[in-house]
Amino acid sequence: MTQIQLAGIDCAACATKIETNVKKLPQVQDCAVNFATQKLSYELTGDQAATAFELALQQLLTTIEPDVTIQKSLPAAGQTPPKKFKFNLDLIRIIISGLLLLGSYVLPLSQPLLISLLLVAFVLIGYDIIWTAIRNILHGQWFDENFLMTVATIGAFGIGEYAEAVGVMLFYQVGEYFQSLAINRSRDSIASLVAIKPTFANLQTSQGLQQVAPEAVPVGATILIKPGEKVPLDGTVIAGSSFVDTAAVTGESVPRSFNVGDTLLSGSINQSGLLTLQVTKPYANSTVAKILDLVENASSQKAPTENFITRFAKIYTPIVVGFAVLLAVVPPLFLGQPFSDWLYRALIFLVISCPCALVISIPLGFFAGIGTASKNGILVKGSNYLEALNDVRTVVFDKTGTLTQGSFTVTAIHAVDHQPEHLLALAALAEQHSTHPIAQSIIAANQAPLNQTLSAVTEVAGHGVSATLDGQSLKVGKASWLKEQGLTPLTPTEVGTAVHIAYGTDYLGYLVISDQLKKDAATAIAQLKKVGIRQTMMLTGDNDAIAKQVSQSLGIDHYQSELLPQDKVATLASLTDNRAQNGKVAFVGDGINDTPVLARADVGVAMGGLGSDAAIEAADIVLMSDEPTKLATAIDIARFTRKIVWQNIAFALIVKAIFLLLGAFGIATMWEAVFADVGVTLIAILNALRIMRKSN
Known part of the structure; x- marks a missing residue:
């Protein structure tokens, strides 16, 4: 999608309104407005010109949200358009209006002067709200907070409650000011996470x-990274050693030592020595580019709670306006009550009924949750996935590269009537073009030159590699696959992954490759059970002996072994079909063959450091440090976020319900109404910001 940078989007409701109206434009096929980054992503139908769309967008914004403007250029990653002047102007208006209101109480003024003073204060502090309400009404948009505040305060002026009218508008603006500060603080927090885009690369x-x-550096090129510089591209260290700060990428607070042969991810910061890097990925596919894309677009996927609040506000506001009208009209007409008293109560009712606390604090809460997860090296692709984590009760793991390190070594060679070196060389010859960790371990163990030429090389998913060597068939893979070819493989006596080799009609023997468990794998399983995960399962294509050993040593409840990719999908489907017993199911994997399972799970979790690009694309959540314990951290953050969100919902609704009743019975005044609106909103915002302070 093409992106346009906007400025002036001060709330999630504003972003939703823009997105809804832009989708109605005839030339627009699809669009999304990101409240966090204030970017509009769009896709046009057919061969529509972007310039024509921008003109139509500008006209639309002038109609529905005149304060929102189109920026001429996209800001650098992690930056948001400056709003310092607007903040200062709003603060000056608040201070002057507050002094004028105070003067009305302490200065000995005549009634005409008193009214004039308060009228000046009212116009100064409320002109923008009144103008916005009038403009929205002219365009058929009646029921929003601007309309409610305008009707309530002008009505208060009309019945002689001058000071209260100014006070309501003043404190409403104070709330708006602090709301803007809170939103920009959370935006700055996200910005600090994504402001890792390198601006240059030192190309040799x-x-x-x-x-x-960085975009101009090709794969295979050599770059230098000096101390203090950001790593611009993913690559392998070919010279030098240094400590590197990887916090922005993986969430690790302690710098790591990198040496020759280590893989270095873009976005990290070189701290001490000079490093020479051979580039392995173009910038568009680099880690830093993926992080920027994931974090900046995370808020476009709304959680069910956010969608509910948006729908609720649209229904709630017209209903309370109707009640306010009835409150002002029915008692005077049918009960002979004084009209001014009931009009005053109706105006109080309107002020109290503003749904600001809900429509502001709920998206802000999820926004803060995504930011907190990012600070911990957990990239969540949308608040819907963050909320889904709350209902996960079953976690399914891949084994290799997820629970184990994925760094294999050849630990045994069993050859039948051949030298072990010859068997190893044949296996390496067949696997020389594979990127699978097991294949790489075989290639690394082989010392013999690979001078022979293969033809018809085919990788059979889940089975092995088939090729032709000197007119004979060479097969390297699983025992079950060779059995299908009519061969009789030996049964390994060691625990490990057995790779069997056959040439022509002869079975030549097998290699044993072993992997090591990740240091935090057992802790991860224990933590998941501690946070309420009912069952854990491991699905692997490895043999039963290895699967059983890994499962028992980690405390995993169930495992299935010797599975093909389609078998994993079928197993996961059976789990997700039984919601009553299993709840929502999360799958954690890292390889290309895990992509279908990640897509099928309720929540797909990919290992971001060693994981394949395909797995990261298919996943809903990415653990950048490859630590399985981060999943428990993600669940903890998700639950804390939901706790805060529902605290805000309950607090806002209960307080408003109480004060609506008090206002209807004439007990609450405009000052209590201000607390029920502005006070509740501020408390809800501050409560939502607690999420950003959460640490693990």
């Missing part, structure tokens, strides 16, 4: 070292 060329844009 035949003419010497040149400083170029």
